[in-house]
Amino acid sequence: MKNARPTRGGFFQRDRTWHPPAFAPGYRSTVVRSPQRAPLSFGNTLSEITGPVFGHSMLGELDNDLILNYAKPGESAIGPRIVVYGQVLDENARPVPNVLLEFWQANAGGRYRHKKDGYLAPLDPNFGGCGRTITDEDGHYSFRTVMPGAYPWPNGINDWRPAHIHFAVFGHGFVQRLITQMYFEGDPMIAKCPIVRTIPDERAIQSLIAALDMEATIPMDARAYKFDIVLRGRRSTLFENKLEGN
Amino acid sequence: MKGQTLTRLKESASQTAGPYVHIGLTPNFCGITGVYPEDLGIRMVNEKTKGERITVKLRLIDGTGSVTKDALIEIWQADADGLYNSPDEPRGKADPNFTGWGRQPSDPETGVFTFETVKPGRVPFMDGRMQAPHISLWIAARGINIGLQSRLYFGDEEQANAEDPVLSRLEHPSRAATLIAQRDGNTYSLDIHLQGEKETVFFDV
């Protein structure tokens, strides 16, 4: 037996008091889209423990550069240039290597490249708004983009989203799948946002706010924000029933 | 007196995928072309994939009875022999011509999500009993604060469904019907209801 505790069991139960509840009427869209009955729980089977794996070879050279990945040759997206970097960890504080991160955002004016977005702020012809990367052996990732703008949205009569970047993260198991949003340190709009406020615990909100890191800037190019992401942790297999069966 | 502390972290809090989830996850579908060669997850099978070819058609219906048009669904399933295409699959090597993972937006007009896949084989429960063939579902959309987990079972697997360890945990067995897709030719169809009389059984697993 190896010294390190094996990590091939089921995942820790999700703390549903930490995540936003399904029904959160301050965010009006949840009212008709929130399940109302108690969910069904059972111990993880291989269907939950396994998940798709993506190789670094699927990535294009500019996948993690939103300033250039939609821009015409020789041009680039408009807006404050930033690098977002961090580490994907699990609840055991272990790095999660080789997992796909996908991100999307509005442009510097707060406008999405989407036919349903009718905000006055103009599209940037050189900004698409999507990117992706895969964590390295130590769970680290980074990408370059422009700072997204805040934007108004139909909820209350005067609700605005703080500047944010949407993240979709794969873990190693399908039930680690997580979508969240990254906010920016110091933004006074965070505390006013009905979507942020669906999260009941102040500490959980704080963990979604990226820190400005002046030591990680690219001099004369881009400032840096650090955003770590934590996925569900995994149990040791030591005392669990055999999965193979039969 | 304070004792030792655990060094565990808390999972990052979920936030809704919002109305523009397709920009990030299926950009070609929403007109953002030239960034990725194709949308990830739209093809699960190729001409060499083993097993019975099936089409899975899903709709996602909100509490007003309207079919949603802005959601995204991912599916994860075993291959025809019941093996997952994952390094954590301990029982053998899955069909290399089957990804097991699919991701689709719904049709903008009809709201139907269409997956071209194969019928999965059976996978054991923790105690070794075999589960009925099933597909795991994960649903993200505006108004959904944390991705919804569920499963799809197959209407023509009555015997296997009757002995399935997950379906048999349902407090009200009649709700199993919310997870069982009905077969017509090679197509299985299932409506996922977010609320109401026919609310789908969602999972916390």
Ligand SMILES: [Fe+2]
């Ligand atoms: Fe957004």
